[in-house]
Amino acid sequence: MSLKDAVARFVHDGDTLVIEGFTHLISFAAGHEIIRQRRRELTLCRLTPDLIYDQMIAAGCAKKLVFSWAGNPGVGSLHAFRRAVEGGKLELEEYSHFGMVARFAAGAARLPFWTLRDYAGTDLPRVNPRIKSVTCPYTGESLATVPALNPDVTVVHAQRADAHGNTQIWGLLGVQKEAAFASQRVIVVVEELVDERVIRSDPNRTLIPAAIVSAVVVEPWGAHPSYAQGYYDRDNDFYVAWEAISRDPAALARYLDEFVYGIPDRATYIEQQPALAKRLTARAQVCAGVNYGF
Amino acid sequence: MTAVASRELRDGEVVFVGIGLPNLACNLALRTHAPSLVLIYESGAVGAVPERLPVSIGDPALVTGSLMVCGMADVFQLFLQNGRIEVGFLGGAQVDRYANINTTVIGSYAKPKVRLPGSGGAAEIAIHPHRILIVSKISPRTFPERVDFVTSPGQRVAKVITDQGVFERDASG
Numbered sequence: 001m002s003l004k005d006a007v008a009r010f011v012h013d014g015d016t017l018v019i020e021g022f023t024h025l026i027s028f029a030a031g032h033e034i035i036r037q038r039r040r041e042l043t044l045c046r047l048t049p050d051l052i053y054d055q056m057i058a059a060g061c062a063k064k065l066v067f068s069w070a071g072n073p074g075v076g077s078l079h080a081f082r083r084a085v086e087g088g089k090l091e092l093e094e095y096s097h098f099g100m101v102a103r104f105a106a107g108a109a110r111l112p113f114w115t116l117r118d119y120a121g122t123d124l125p126r127v128n129p130r131i132k133s134v135t136c137p138y139t140g141e142s143l144a145t146v147p148a149l150n151p152d153v154t155v156v157h158a159q160r161a162d163a164h165g166n167t168q169i170w171g172l173l174g175v176q177k178e179a180a181f182a183s184q185r186v187i188v189v190v191e192e193l194v195d196e197r198v199i200r201s202d203p204n205r206t207l208i209p210a211a212i213v214s215a216v217v218v219e220p221w222g223a224h225p226s227y228a229q230g231y232y233d234r235d236n237d238f239y240v241a242w243e244a245i246s247r248d249p250a251a252l253a254r255y256l257d258e259f260v261y262g263i264p265d266r267a268t269y270i271e272q273q274p275a276l277a278k279r280l281t282a283r284a285q286v287c288a289g290v291n292y293g294f
Numbered sequence: 295m296t297a298v299a300s301r302e303l304r305d306g307e308v309v310f311v312g313i314g315l316p317n318l319a320c321n322l323a324l325r326t327h328a329p330s331l332v333l334i335y336e337s338g339a340v341g342a343v344p345e346r347l348p349v350s351i352g353d354p355a356l357v358t359g360s361l362m363v364c365g366m367a368d369v370f371q372l373f374l375q376n377g378r379i380e381v382g383f384l385g386g387a388q389v390d391r392y393a394n395i396n397t398t399v400i401g402s403y404a405k406p407k408v409r410l411p412g413s414g415g416a417a418e419i420a421i422h423p424h425r426i427l428i429v430s431k432i433s434p435r436t437f438p439e440r441v442d443f444v445t446s447p448g449q450r451v452a453k454v455i456t457d458q459g460v461f462e463r464d465a466s467g
Contacts, residue, residue: 068412069414070411071411096418097370097414101370102370117375122413123443172356174337227354
């Protein structure tokens with residue numbers, strides 16, 4: 001399925017949407033397509049909103065943000081996010097990383113909440129009444145709780161999948177497995193479509209099974225300016241450049257015009273930046289391999 | 295400051311590495327006096343040996359050559375909450391005299407003067423490790439009497455390392 005069709009069919013106005021990937025494998029391709037299709041009133045959830053949600057906030061897609069760290073990783077601030085929050089224009093629901101991870105774990109297990117030993121002495125529960133506590137029925141200990149997060153739709157970028165959606169990821173795994181299992185619908189975007197035999201040759205590497213996948217989309221370089229381990233490096237120059245772009249609303253609008261609204265799809269985005277491949281393509285470092293025989 | 299901070303780490307320890315200055319200090323320690331230091335990042339890299347200075351805590355160089363890569367549910371539950379981390383190393387936009395860290399907001403939460411990134415893993419990194427260290431540049435703005443928001447509680451912090459000196463707890467705690 002094309003990304004255009006997948007977003008048209010599975011991402012709706014008002015949805016609770018997750019595009020996960022911790023620094024690694026962030027589907028900018030899907031974020032840009034959602035901006036192009038002008039989705040509105042979305043509740044955007046991610047541990048780290050990163051540049052992709054900064055762009056979606058600037059483009060007017062977001063009603064609310066559920067998150068745990070909203071910075072430009074390694075650089076500084078997300079300025080569209082900051083403008084929206086400091087201007088009182090974006091509803092926030094804020095956790096720590098462990099809290100967000102626990103929310104996805106509860107959602108994936110179809111439990112109403114998750115317990116964790118956390119938040120004693122912090123001000124987070126004061127500003128987020130959804131962080132509560134429960135008394136352990138066995139020990140009497142007071143434990144923090146966070147509610148399950150069950151998104152309407154989750155987008156996961158991955159290195160490879162087969163046509164059915166059996167999806168393999170390596171490198172940093174983030175919370176993609178939990179987010180996908182917690183979600184009603186799952187869109188998988190991959191660097192490469194592979195034969196089912198490739199998946200079956202290394203089943204321990206499968207993170208997401210076809211049974212929970214709604215659509216498989218092939219979009220090489222679909223995670224740029226984030227990265228795909230073994231395919232291309234993070235475009236740190238662009239993350240640095242985003243500081244100046246996002247600081248100036250006019251520059252940000254020009255960016256969206258040129259790289260999102262002004263082009264039809266990801267293939268065009270890559271064609272218009274021919275230097276990326278030379279600068280960022282990963283060098284090979286292949287693992288030793290394992291014996292699955294019996 | 296970074297060099298002093300790096301010397302707080304002992305060879306062979308397991309350290310949970312925060313973003314920014316702690317990342318620098320831990321990588322400096324690994325390359326100098328503590329070659330067996332085990333760096334764990336909240337991104338899931340365990341025993342990382344980055345061949346370039348990681349720009350962020352999710353840098354691909356943390357994966358290549360590491361001992362283990364796990365999902366974030368495992369990092370927080372099986373390593374951190376389980377009590378397997380000896381040292382937690384944090385930075386901070388604001389640090390107060392009780393070693394509380396604020397990385398959330400300057401001003402009020404509802405009407406922020408400056409909205410900062412928030413906790414990330416810093417709330418739980420200040421709670422679970424056996425020894426907690428903070429490294430931060432000192433100034434009247436960054437070291438107020440009381441932080442505007444407690445992102446990471448200071449109760450268990452052992453030392454605050456600054457560019458002007460190192461703070462430790464007195465007998466009264």
